[in-house]
Amino acid sequence: MKLYKTTAGVVIVREDEQFLLKDDNLDSIINDDNLLTRLAGAIEGQKAQTGLLDNGILPPVGRQEIWAAGVTYYRSKVGRQEESKAAGGGDFYARVYEAQRPELFFKSPPYRAVGHGDKVRIRKDSTWDVPEPELTLVISASGKIIGYTIGNDMSSRSIEGENPLYLPQAKCYDKSASVGPCIYVTDKSLAQDTSISLEIIRDKKVFEGRTNISQIKRRFEELVSYLYMEMTFPYGCLLMTGTGVVPPNDFTLQKGDEIRITIEPIGTLVNTVE
Numbered sequence: 001m002k003l004y005k006t007t008a009g010v011v012i013v014r015e016d017e018q019f020l021l022k023d024d025n026l027d028s029i030i031n032d033d034n035l036l037t038r039l040a041g042a043i044e045g046q047k048a049q050t051g052l053l054d055n056g057i058l059p060p061v062g063r064q065e066i067w068a069a070g071v072t073y074y075r076s077k078v079g080r081q082e083e084s085k086a087a088g089g090g091d092f093y094a095r096v097y098e099a100q101r102p103e104l105f106f107k108s109p110p111y112r113a114v115g116h117g118d119k120v121r122i123r124k125d126s127t128w129d130v131p132e133p134e135l136t137l138v139i140s141a142s143g144k145i146i147g148y149t150i151g152n153d154m155s156s157r158s159i160e161g162e163n164p165l166y167l168p169q170a171k172c173y174d175k176s177a178s179v180g181p182c183i184y185v186t187d188k189s190l191a192q193d194t195s196i197s198l199e200i201i202r203d204k205k206v207f208e209g210r211t212n213i214s215q216i217k218r219r220f221e222e223l224v225s226y227l228y229m230e231m232t233f234p235y236g237c238l239l240m241t242g243t244g245v246v247p248p249n250d251f252t253l254q255k256g257d258e259i260r261i262t263i264e265p266i267g268t269l270v271n272t273v274e
Helices: 026-030 035-043 074-087 090-098 157-162 164-171 220-227
Strands: 002-006 009-014 017-020 065-070 103-108 133-139 145-153 177-184 195-202 205-212 237-240 258-263 267-273
Touching: 009 035, 026 035, 035 145, 065 145, 103 164, 103 220, 133 195, 133 220, 133 258, 145 220, 145 237, 145 258, 145 267, 157 164, 177 267, 220 237
Parallel strands: 065 237
Antiparallel strands: 002 009, 002 177, 009 017, 065 103, 133 145, 133 237, 145 177, 195 205, 195 258, 258 267
16 A cells, blocks of 8 residues: 555555545554554445545654664665765775664654655755665554655765765755655565666656665664664654665766656655756
């Protein structure tokens, strides 16, 4: 099932059928270890409707914090080493990739995040900017992965490359996090060949890149266990799991670029750079 937050309320999509939930409190809906069973029960006996997603799709977050994991793919390790080698920070990323402890950082509160069809931003004080397509875990307060969505971890490579300690400025600013278009709710793990693809469209020219989740070095449960080790999340949280698609070093985003991230069976997250 897919769970959408829309301007009309919370919508469940089961195959081609659409249902409007009577309970539109996304915080209580997400924070349920038995979410799939709950949603199935909520639409039992309901008549399917049409056009419910035409009202406008919002980011599928309520009061959940958005966090992110770094250097979980070999390609990401190499990219980070390349961007920071002039500042002497390249070795840090090699150590993180091999370390027992993962890199985890706070990405965004919900009010700074945007959703499908919205505009993302690049910083005014940055000269080298990229999107980062990431499978994103939806996690309950107890630490259980109850679904998946798509994340775009907008990043300033020029700022992070100056010094790894500038990571918060490179990663955390208004409209630097996009999530959506929905939460894919399942009680099964995603297949290892699940593909993550990125397209950047500018004047009919397209950058394309692709990876799959089998390339992630760390298990999702491992990332969650470190995130929840010394912190509580009363409403649950979203965790971006890192990127394995990095545009070439001579590429930087520009105003008007369209970013399309596709992860099946979740869907496609589309944003434009403002």
